[in-house]
Amino acid sequence: LEQSDKMPWFKGWKIERKEGNADGKCLIDALDVILPPARPTDKPLRLPLQDVYQIGGIGTVPVGRVETGLLKPGMVVTFAPANITTEVKSVEMHHEALTEAVPGDNVGFNVKNVSVKELRRGYVCGDSKNNPPKGAADFIAQVIVLNHPGQISNGYTPV
Structure with missing residues (x-):
């Protein structure tokens, strides 16, 4: 130029x-x-589950993107809101084993003694020893609807 x-x-x-x-x-x-923005590795682990698979010979493999914190093999993790605690056996990204997953990594990780039926998309994985995630009875949110065909008011339900 x-x-x-x-x-x-x-x-x-x-x-x-x-x-x-x-x-x-x-x-x-x-x-x-x-x-590039700093990766929030100093915050507690938060990994929302995108999906959960049962892989033959391996076991239950939840997958998702690490939002904050670090995920390592051997860690004891808790899944909220079900409050299921288990150990991470291995962590993989694109079919390669990782020693640790950092924010931004889309990973699959093998967990011990948890059935695929116990975990669901939307659950949040966190470190059991460092501010584990918990379910909330209620919360306040600011919602912005970009395109909606009708009128929305208090108590609105789409069906």
Whole structure:
């Protein structure tokens, strides 16, 4: 890329930050210096289940994306809201064994002595020793509906 002669007034841009300063003259330079967001590995493990499989010769394999914390083989985990506690035998991503899964990883993990019928999509897995997840009787949420054909009011049900 070359600097355009159509914008002689534009001298470029500069950014100062603790990770190091950066400057550039075009959008591609700006995109190149964007820092990736920090992965929240310091928070308690939270892994919402996408699905649960029964794999012959292996056993029950829940799958999902690690949102916060770390998942390691040998960890004792709790599934909420069912309050099922078990040990993680192994962790895999794309058919490769992992020593630990970090936030952003889509993983499958083998658990001991838990039937596929006991776990469901939507359950949340967390470390039993570090702020395990719990079910909630109620909660407050802000919901934004982008496209709905009718009127929504208090007590609305779709069926």
